[in-house]
Amino acid sequence: MFILNPQSGIPIYRQILEQVRRMVASGQLPPGTALPSVRDLAVRHTINPMTISRAYSILETEGLLERNRGRPMTVANQAKNHSQLPKRLQQIGPLIEQTVVAAKQLQLSEAELVKAVRQAWENNDD
């Protein structure tokens, strides 16, 4: 479910936060989906469970996940957050900024970048 890199400069709990937020916002993790337990994830990825626990707690506070006594944590009902679009746009913001910076460094024009993005979108449609 998650791609975790312990050597990254981004702490593991933050990697989990970003991935869960993105997957919930995009509908990849629909409400009711059970998440792997802290222990299962820790064992599967060979990482300290405390950082996973921290991520899950934050996500619970954010209302993305809910605890079910004796059973795995599940994705909470997101129906209250009707307007998903601003959230989804916010998720992709950093990636877009990185792309813009790289394009400018390569001295590409805005039009050239937009054209390349369109091309990638079309190629991805299959």
Place this chain on the structure above:
Amino acid sequence: MTSTVAAARLGKAFGAKQVLRDISFEVSPGDVIGVLGKNGAGKTTLLEVMLGFTPPTSGGIQVFGHESLNLPGDIKSRVGFVPQQDELLDQLTVRDQLRVIASFYPHWDSALIDRLCTEWGVDLDARIKGMSVGERQKLSILLAFGHQPALLILDEPVASLDPIARRQFLEQLLAISTDGQRAIVFSSHIVSDIERLANRIWILKEGRLDWQGDLDSLKESIVRLHIRGSGAELPQLSIPGVINIRRDGAFATAVVRDWAPEAQEALEKSASVQIEVESLGLEEIFVELHR
């Protein structure tokens, strides 16, 4: 609740040589502490003082509430240690060595040790004298696990192990640490192992604790800033928390600590620069702290 280990302004000198300076820390149950430091920074000395093998020359250190030098027998049996140089008895077989150590501890978990010997491929009938460095190291680790210590201290425990053996060791260490009742303190040069296992990091530099805190906080605190000015030369910059800075015409790279994301905008405006923030892995952080 008593801390597992508590040190207050610990100092250790060997003759005129001051090896540890003004070290204070607490180890709590559930902690997995990774200790990093250059060779000669004082890691082994620190661990030996924790174990009561040698007295501090200043300050104090307590283990389970008792002075480290005077640990009663029942407290000692709650501590496990894997030394850098193994203390195995060459003439014995693995089976006999295990038996000798097990005899000291009423709570020896033979089922666990048997299982690990099988999983880790440790030959019970092998004579220690003929074993490779890696095999000896695996046995040393087993000897420290068997009595289920509440405080486990390991000094470079995997230096001689191949990646598979290291991974098996990590998995086992994680398995025993997850009950939240044990504390583990281990020093290692294998930073990637520390990044998996530890929740707290101690960085020892010239005998002092240069960093002491959560691994997550460390990665959020120390970042590398890539700074680009608008002119041909960057103006003088006043960057809070700077550890080192390299300038190259209109560009500069600065490694800073105690970074707050809010500081970026303020810095960009005040110096008319553009900043890209690069987060750093643990090895990179360690190297930068020593530049």
